[in-house]
Amino acid sequence: MSLHLSKLIFVLVWLALVLLVRLAIKRRSYPYPLPPSPKSLPLIGNLLQMPESHRWLHFYRWSRDTYGPIMYLNLGGLSMIVLSTHEAAMDLLVKRGAHYSDRPRFVVAGDMVTKGMHQLLRQYDSAYRLHQRLEAPLLSVQASEHYQPVQELESRQLLLDLMKSCDEEGERGVEFYHFFDRTAASIIYFLLYGYRFKTGHEPELQDAHSVQEAAVETIQLGKYIVDVFPSLNVLPRVFAPWKAKAEALYILERDLHLGNFNRGLASPGWNLTKQLKEASSLNATKATASDEELAFDLGIIGDAALDTSSAALQWFIVAWVTHGSGFVAEAQLLLDQVVGRDRLPEFEDRPYMPFIDAICNEVLRWRPVVVGGMPHLAGQDEMYNNYRIPAGSMVVGNHFAITRDESVFGADVDSFVPERWLINDPKEKPSLKKLPQTGFGFGRRMCTGRHIALNSMFISAARLLWAFDVQLAAAEDRSEVKNMGEQWGSADMKAGDTGCIDGFNLRPKHFKVVFRPRGPWARMLIMERGNTHEHLLEHGDIQHENPE
Numbered sequence: 389m390s391l392h393l394s395k396l397i398f399v400l401v402w403l404a405l406v407l408l409v410r411l412a413i414k415r416r417s418y419p420y421p422l423p424p425s426p427k428s429l430p431l432i433g434n435l436l437q438m439p440e441s442h443r444w445l446h447f448y449r450w451s452r453d454t455y456g457p458i459m460y461l462n463l464g465g466l467s468m469i470v471l472s473t474h475e476a477a478m479d480l481l482v483k484r485g486a487h488y489s490d491r492p493r494f495v496v497a498g499d500m501v502t503k504g505m506h507q508l509l510r511q512y513d514s515a516y517r518l519h520q521r522l523e524a525p526l527l528s529v530q531a532s533e534h535y536q537p538v539q540e541l542e543s544r545q546l547l548l549d550l551m552k553s554c555d556e557e558g559e560r561g562v563e564f565y566h567f568f569d570r571t572a573a574s575i576i577y578f579l580l581y582g583y584r585f586k587t588g589h590e591p592e593l594q595d596a597h598s599v600q601e602a603a604v605e606t607i608q609l610g611k612y613i614v615d616v617f618p619s620l621n622v623l624p625r626v627f628a629p630w631k632a633k634a635e636a637l638y639i640l641e642r643d644l645h646l647g648n649f650n651r652g653l654a655s656p657g658w659n660l661t662k663q664l665k666e667a668s669s670l671n672a673t674k675a676t677a678s679d680e681e682l683a684f685d686l687g688i689i690g691d692a693a694l695d696t697s698s699a700a701l702q703w704f705i706v707a708w709v710t711h712g713s714g715f716v717a718e719a720q721l722l723l724d725q726v727v728g729r730d731r732l733p734e735f736e737d738r739p740y741m742p743f744i745d746a747i748c749n750e751v752l753r754w755r756p757v758v759v760g761g762m763p764h765l766a767g768q769d770e771m772y773n774n775y776r777i778p779a780g781s782m783v784v785g786n787h788f789a790i791t792r793d794e795s796v797f798g799a800d801v802d803s804f805v806p807e808r809w810l811i812n813d814p815k816e817k818p819s820l821k822k823l824p825q826t827g828f829g830f831g832r833r834m835c836t837g838r839h840i841a842l843n844s845m846f847i848s849a850a851r852l853l854w855a856f857d858v859q860l861a862a863a864e865d866r867s868e869v870k871n872m873g874e875q876w877g878s879a880d881m882k883a884g885d886t887g888c889i890d891g892f893n894l895r896p897k898h899f900k901v902v903f904r905p906r907g908p909w910a911r912m913l914i915m916e917r918g919n920t921h922e923h924l925l926e927h928g929d930i931q932h933e934n935p936e
């Protein structure tokens with residue numbers, strides 16, 4: 389019997405068993421129906437209707453036009469609940485957080501590639517809580533304030549790199565992605581391990597990117613049949629091709645994270661590696677964490693920060709070239725009033741220019757980077773809004789839909805309108821409305837790095853707006869870039885025309901822009917301190933007490 393035939397027979401027998409179990413379960417009577425769902429087929433459920441890409445956009449339209457805020461999908465026996473309003477996400481993922489903080493089991497990415505040490509994928513168990521207790525104080529609002537010196541340094545370096553590159557490239561424009569990637573990486577690697585990146589082409593960073601890319605691929609649900617049917621993992625290696633791949637990836641990840649961990653411990657100044665190691669040794673509970681686990685904690689924080697922070701700034705540039713005529717002039721006028729032209733914007737200016745934060749918040753709302761949301765798991769059978777949420781369902785807040793919830797964000801949700809974040813009372817100074825930052829997720833699994841992310845975005849956006857006028861390079865495809873800024877929710881917009889690179893993180897396709905200094909004063913101030921690479925931040929610049 390050929391290998392393929394025996395594999396097929398095994399899978400068919402397994403599927404038949406799943407069907408029998410499901411039929412047995414169905415016979416039990418439940419008082420509430422499942423949430424609305426597209427019509428499904430026996431056994432495979434809605435698997436054939438699952439869009440291959442831009443799921444978040446299709447799900448948004450399905451829920452808006454037909455199925456409503458809570459939608460049910462059957463993925464060959466696996467229940468998926470898609471939440472499309474802020475209220476539904478808050479009710480389930482936050483208010484009932486005790487039952488919705490687990491993750492679905494990612495056999496390949498979680499159990500095998502990272503051996504249960506991936507904080508983003510961990511179950512909400514005692515190991516998760518131990519590592520959360522160790523990590524949270526290092527990423528808190530207060531701790532993040534101590535990290536601002538490196539964000540100031542790197543955003544200054546970003547201006548210099550962009551200006552120099554533009555001087556060389558002229559009207560051909562620059563690949564700004566690369567510079568944003570370098571900046572994000574240098575900030576987080578300095579914080580984690582005490583070293584920075586000068587060019588963004590360093591082998592350490594290339595390795596990190598390639599390991600991350602391969603690892604992110606393993607998180608895509610449905611990529612490996614074993615993630616849908618975990619019991620298939622009992623198959624011997626010869627029938628389970630994912631096993632060899634996962635083991636090779638584990639070794640790559642472990643070597644990368646442990647290598648950085650040891651480098652962090654050996655580096656001269658302050659860094660989070662030393663701080664996490666110390667916090668772990670001071671940990672009052674009996675539970676301990678090995679060096680490998682701590683190395684994975686730091687490595688996963690690095691991975692979580694790298695692409696997301698850069699992608700958020702890239703969407704800021706998309707907003708600038710597609711909607712800039714209104715908000716950029718207003719922001720630059722404000723920067724001239726508050727900061728003037730004798731110095732760069734600083735964090736201390738922030739309370740006087742809420743409009744810059746409004747722009748950043750709107751970018752994160754308009755083009756949420758983790759666009760489809762990160763799945764949580766329903767821990768028990770529950771009723772919500774007269775629907776049954778079956779235990780074990782994957783529950784996901786579709787960020788693209790939730791950021792378009794008119795009851796929270798007001799009218800015209802598909803447009804880029806920073807003003808929606810401002811309280812504009814003519815009698816008061818403008819200030820920020822307390823609207824939810826839904827792009828960072830919900831409940832106990834909400835992004836722990838959000839304060840660092842928002843600080844980085846604020847200082848980079850403020851300085852870019854202060855320093856440059858930005859224009860799409862002449863040779864670029866104007867219609868493709870225009871589509872990146874269009875109203876994606878509109879029925880006329882084809883998913884494939886959005887001009888984005890779809891994936892776990894949403895990024896715009898590559899295009900070039902020209903960064904023109906706004907005047908000789910900007911050029912002079914950007915040049916004034918030159919490269920910052922030799923400026924090492926020692927303990928004196930970042931002082932942070934170890935958590936008790």
Ligand code: HEM
Pocket residue numbers: 507508509527576688689690692693694696697700756757758761762763827828829830831832833834835836837838840841
């Ligand atoms: C614009 C930038 C960022 C965005 C949009 C973002 C978004 C997210 C989202 C949606 C989640 C999952 C939330 C959920 O399950 O409901 C998450 C988790 C996480 N993020 Fe971020 N993130 C960003 C930047 C960062 C940064 C800079 C760091 C670290 C310094 C970070 C560290 C983490 C960690 C450790 C988790 C896992 C939380 C857990 O499962 O307990 N993120 N992030």
